[in-house]
Structure formats: structure tokens, C-alpha cells
Amino acid sequence: MKEYKMLINGQLVAGATSIEVINPANEQLVAHCPVASEAQLDEAVAAANAAFPAWAAHSYAERGALIKQLCGAIADNAEEFAQLLTQEQGKPLAAARDEVMFAQYFANYFAEQTIEPELLSEDDNQRLEVLRRPLGVVAGICPWNFPLLITLYKLAPALVAGNTLIIKPAPTTPLTSLRLAEFAAEIFPAGVVNIISDDNSLGQAITSHPGIAKISFTGSTPTGKKIMASAAGTLKRLTLELGGNDAAIVLDDVDPKAAAEGIFGASFINSGQVCIALKRLYVHDSIYDQLCAEIGALANAAVVGDGSREGVQFGPVQNRMQYQKVCDYIADAKANGNIIAGGEIPAGPGFIVPLTVVRDITDGARVVDEEPFGPVLPIVRYSDLDDAIARANASEFGLGGSVWSSNPERAHAVAEQLDTGTVWINQHCAFGPNIPFPPAKQSGLGVEWGREGLLEFTAMKVININKAYSNPVH
């Protein structure tokens, strides 16, 4: 069995202890994962701080070239990364291959970015310049739904902007990040990239660490709140991409057959374990039965199982704790609505949950109001559009939302009223490295991706020059 190591100060090192990484499709051991001690965290932070001045002094192009080299190493070993991703995360191989490709796409995009000084204004008396400089050591804390993609889309903008980095993957999906560490060790100067893994115990020590300037976190809203509290002592910069409960509103002018596939895909992508998956579907009364039937049929036809098997389209829920939660949400769906697909959990081993669609359910049920983060979609009936918008907005979350309509003006008018960071029209869950991804309400703080996302890895600095000043002649 392969031995995985962490990357600290340019060296691949064992942890203080280790934990098991389990394949969620069959609950078999994939590998052991090192668990860093607080002393090892301190070493990584010290190394990242020591490496910072030299790294920050490089040009964007020089830093970008090394990021591209890392992407090249992923590309050369893409199939191995995809297989490993399927083993640790559970997603089908085709989806794992897509993630490996997308991870490179995001990282290569940021590798090519630069931030030039900006001349704000200049006249005879005053010249105002706005500069951006790196923050220092950034810690990226990642979840388990897209382990490689999320590691890369934190690593690339943080590094290209001139910061040094500590990455901490989720304890149930550390292996692709630790494999990446082996390539990063060869490519980056010691201390620039550190990758450490844990057993869920290091969060507090990272987020309160005086040697870390910024936390870029993707994960749940409760953990995001803990991070804010813990980071307050050192006033760290924070980017928090947290939970979501994205609503989609389907207007009465939609052809149910045409819309069903897009809605189905956005609901069950990665077995529903996506922050911006479509999680609540509000459908106008006039097309409710038809759209429910279409989506139910797609879910019933889907092949769910071990992602390494040929023909499997949807993998298991990633870990036992999440599996238990999803099973509870399905019980809630059964109690409060009519199940038209899935609903019956097969006996283990493995955290396989069939794609579940529940109709005749409404707001107030937990599966509608909360974020299941698994393969279960509630379909809610509405008759008054304003009421549907109000219900969609009555959530503490505000990540994404969508409107489905054949009338662009009507769709846009609804989009303007949704209280979320992103609103899609006739699609959902579409994203890219060039598109800013801003959360609203308790879905987070700050922005990832796009120009704004890159700027979050920098501090603004103003140089304000008095041009009228002249030295007295000596």
C-alpha cells in the first residue's frame, strides 16, 4: 500500500500519527493518511514565512510558470489522479477525469494573471497610485466534495499573487492533495507550498495561528462561523465559501420536457454534494405534474453505485457522517411528501444512496429548508410567482439560484429579485475561473474566482504623492 506523506519546508514527511482513508463505495481501506501535529503546523508556517520574501519578489510570470509546471505534472499523471480521486471521493471515473481536467484549467487560468499598479489620478499637484501586494502566508482549508479542484483553485491564485501557502485537505479525501505534494516538492522552492493533513483536529490551530495572514476556506456554514471567531484574535483576512440551499424557480411558460434534463443534471451532479447544486425546485402549478414525472423518470433511470465500475453515473455519498445525514433527510422527505424516485437505501457496505425525488412537499420540511448535500431533490408547487420568489429568498443561505423561462424579460425580472450571489437563467451550477463567485447571506464572505477572487489574495496599498512639494535649494 502506498505511503502518503505531507510537504513541509520542501521535505516529504510522515505525520505524528495517521488515520485510515476509506473508499466510500465499499468501505475498504484505500491508504493511511498522515496526521500533522501542532509542532508540524508550526514548522510549515515558519517555512512559509521564511520563503515569502523571495517568492513575493519574483514576477507574476515567474510564479505562473511554476504553477503551470505543476499543472503539467497533473496532466502527465491525469489517469492516476482520476483513479485515486474515485477511490477516495467516490465519484465515477468520468467525473473524476473531468475534475482533474478542471483543476488544471482553473490553475492554468490563474497562472496567467497579473495585477498591474493602477494610476487612480494625476494632476499638477498630486499623483495617486493603487498597488496590490501579497498578504504573506495563506492557509487553504478544503472540503471533501472536489478535493483536487478546490486545492488547485486556492493554490493557483494565492501563489501567483505572491503569497506562500499551506493547504489542508479534508480528512476523508486527502490523498490527491498528498500526491500533488510529491510533485510540488520537486517544482517549488522549499516553504512556498506546504500540504499538511489532519484528522479534523488542526482547524483551530490554523485559523488562530499568528503566522498566517489569510484563510481561504470552503466548507460548511457552522465551520465557517467557528473560523471567523477563531481568526478574530489575529484579524486574519477571510474568504469563506460556505453552504448553500439553491432554489430554482420554473415559470409557467417552460416546456417541462426541455427543462427536465438541465434541472436533473444540476440537482444530482456529484450526487448532490455540490455547494451550488440545485437543492429546492419551485414549479408552477400548471406544469408541476409533468415536470415531476420527467425528473422522476430521469432519476429512476440513473445508475448509482461504485464509481470505478463501467456505466455507473453517480457515486456514493462521500463519508459515513454525511451518509447518515442524507438518510435522515430522505426519512424527512418520506414523512412530508411523496417519493417518486429512489428513497430506499440499499444495505451496505458503502454509502450508496439512490437519486431521490420527492413531490407534494413544501417549505417547512427539513429537506426543503436545510441543505441536504446529497442526492435528494424536493419539488415544491407554487401558483403565485411573487410568493415563489419570497419562499426562495426565505433562507439563511444565498449562494446561487436559477430561473427557468422561455421569456428572457420575465426571467431577468425574477433573477433581479433573487437574493443570492449568482443567479442563472435556464441553467444552474455553471461556473468558471473567470467568473466571480460571490456568496450572499450566510453562504459566506468575500469572492472566489475571477478578477475579484484573485484580488482577495492581496492587500491594497495606496501611494499618494504630493507633486507640488519641492525641496528647498541648498
Ligand code: NAD
Ligand atoms: P466542513 O466544514 O465540515 O469541513 C471543511 C474543512 O474544514 C475540512 O478540511 C475540515 O477538516 C476543516 N475543519 C473542520 N473543523 C474546523 C475548524 N473548527 N476550523 C477550521 N477548519 C475546520 O465541511 P465539509 O463537510 O467538508 O463540506 C460540506 C460543506 O461544504 C457543505 O455545507 C457545502 O455546501 C460546503 N461547500 C461549500 C462550497 C462553496 O464554495 N461555497 C464548496 C464546497 C462545499
